[in-house]
Amino acid sequence: MSTVSTPTQIAPTPGYHPSRIDGLREQHGRLAWLLVLTGLVVLAAGCFLSWSYDPEILGNLSISFNPGSLQLFMLTAAVLALVYALAYRGPLRGLGVWIDSAKALMVLGIGALGFMAITLAVVAVTSSGLINIDPGGWVSLVGSLVLAVGGSLLERRPTKDTLHAQLPAWVEIGTIVVLMAMLLFGAAYALGQTDGNIFGLFLVFVVAVAWSLFAAGFFTWLGIVAQRHRRVLMLGAFAVAFLFPFTQNGSDANMSIATQVLIFAATALGLNIVVGLAGLLDLGYIAFLGAGAYTAATLSTSAFATIGWKPPFLVVVLLGAIVAATLGLIIGTPTLRVSGDYLAIVTLAFGEIFRLSMSNLDGNNGPDLTHGPNGIPAIPDLQIGSFNFGDEHTILGFSLGRFANYYFVLLVLALVIITVFSRLNNSRIGRGWVAIREDEKAAEAMGVNVFGLKLFAFASGAFLAGMAGTVKAHQDVSVTPDQYVFLESAFLLAAVVLGGMGTVAGVFIGATILKLLPEKLRFISDYRLLIFGVLLVLMMRVRPEGIIASQRRQLEFHEEDEALAERIEEVHLEEEAQT
């Protein structure tokens, strides 16, 4: 880690004293580049040899000249390293002006080293003995080590600001499309892995590559491009999400996870209005999801439903949302007048009150509305017209199972929530929210309806969660109080904070990480609280604005950072000049 953090200090600041690594870099500049080349060639060569004696481990890594999937990952890394190396010195110099290829090489080398170390460790442990590692594995390990050392010794060069990179629009749009396609296939591949080890190593590989691209400055450029082609990006992301079920061949296993992720993400996005836009800390948000779910359950055609009225589903969606929003208003009216900490405590308590009420409305204490801890089981699948969501349907030769059907409904719901989110954000109301976050007193003195806007954020967040809850009830088949414990609220909040408060993409990424990892990595699910806790602490230390930061939030978290402010301003002006 310590070597990774050094490059940030190598900015040409006045009064900077060269450290030892700088001296090394000056002395061995030429050697370092050769080391990098050697390293990546050795790494690639190792991938064509056998890594493991046992063909049963980690896919099949035991056949020489027929690389298995893990070996293909490292080949890809080697190719990427070659591109960086040639950008540093060689025919791709033109590219090298823009990207920090030295730093990228170092990060990629360290990532590859980590990947190889974990792979070999897994081989050794699973087949009990280092002897089972074939020479190819060692070759690649050494290759990655040489690559990492070479990369760290390369002399750092200043790069031009990618903001001023003028590329034809089709290249930019092409990049987005390619990335989206990679996302789709990556997701399909990752979900297709039944072996937790391969899944974990795939993640290591993805993180290593992404981090090296980040170090190279690729994501800075991508951020600018994404702003320029916002529509394309939105459309692309939606297309990927839409096409995903078609890659699953009607298998329900992964679609079940995908729908859970989507429900979680949609709910987190609703919470993001409350937390990210209005800046209110809500620790009981899951109760609103529960309110929607219970509304749908009691109004469903389940034999255990307690209310006789069976309205059509669209009415139920609306009712669930209204019930949740009403709860939001009831809880918000007295508490939103006080400052944030109190609100957090009151919402925390409200979440628990909701859960306890649901498990007590069983006929013994008060009316029998929810059947208490047993909940309402056997909620039938949705039926809209002649389309039953429980049945498998075949479209264009692709079969789509039960979960795929719900997935599409949830996708539409997510789209609605995204629209509400982003349109509110870019409106008079959104400006009011920012003003309240920035300086509540000043906002009030400028005539902003502080209390009203807070209450509105609270209620609209609850409304959207209620909508999601109605779908969740049908998809989950049963509704019980223990689905709506405090921990779920905490996870929703973690997804928002981790992904990036106030952004759509960030929350989706955060929700995916928090929901997908425990599903796929069983060993994580035992320690998930510990791991996510550590992850959040690290995140707060390293990047408090979240994985994908909204510009405003980034500024708020880095009040002292003048360079950042000027940079964002520059992007602003650039955009202004283009429109």
Added chain:
Amino acid sequence: MTVTHSAPAAPPADGGAVILQASGVIMRFGGLTAVNSVDLTVREGEIVGLIGPNGAGKTTFFNCLTGLYKPTEGQVIFNGAVLPPKPRAVVLAGMARTFQNIRLFNNMTALENVMVGRYCRTSSMALTSIFRGPKFRREEAATRARAQELLDYVGLGRSSELLARNLPYGDQRRLEIARALATDPKVLLLDEPTAGMNPQETRQASDLIFKIRDSGIAVVVIEHDMRFIFNLCDRVLCLVRGETLVEGSPTQVQSDPRVIEAYIGTGDDDEDEGAST
């Protein structure tokens, strides 16, 4: 001073109609009486100065006028109606203010800051914002245009896309005035608009205040810069220890020995200004 073109007009003796009348305003914090039955009358098209040593209760009085504090006693009549002590109601009625220590929305651009000022004069609510109907587009465009116009008016037209926190100090003061003007006020309350400014910026500020006055908005100014205030104001009110010491034309106040004594005579004016916002 060489501001010849904007020398104060002769104070309209009883010329304009009374727009703001505060009577018997008392503000107590526990045992401390920060403002003790202060009366203030502002007429249309008038610039009134509020002076006094530190801790005299000037800012507290401002806070009472604008509803940030609920005065213990006394009432504020604006345009013939009693103002409830709520900031929003005060702004809606037509009284806007700036702050002694600049309180801009730092991470918003200059333009967005002024657009927030338009909040209370626009009405797009949730559904209009979500469905983006014609009303929303029209209002949004009008808000933007008006904000830009106001930035031009205070001389910040070229800085509209800059973040408020990156603006130079003097520009931040002017941006705060533009934001207050965006609420379409009839009375503008300025709390030390030239604090920390150099002479040139101070001159620009007084030109701007004259310009605002000429557009029909009454202005109340708190200031410590005596030359600035006596050049600017039609009438000056001197507060000492929460009470009105003198009220009159600049010449009257300037020559009053009690004012001079209040400022330099005694040495025990060093209590905190309990009302600092």
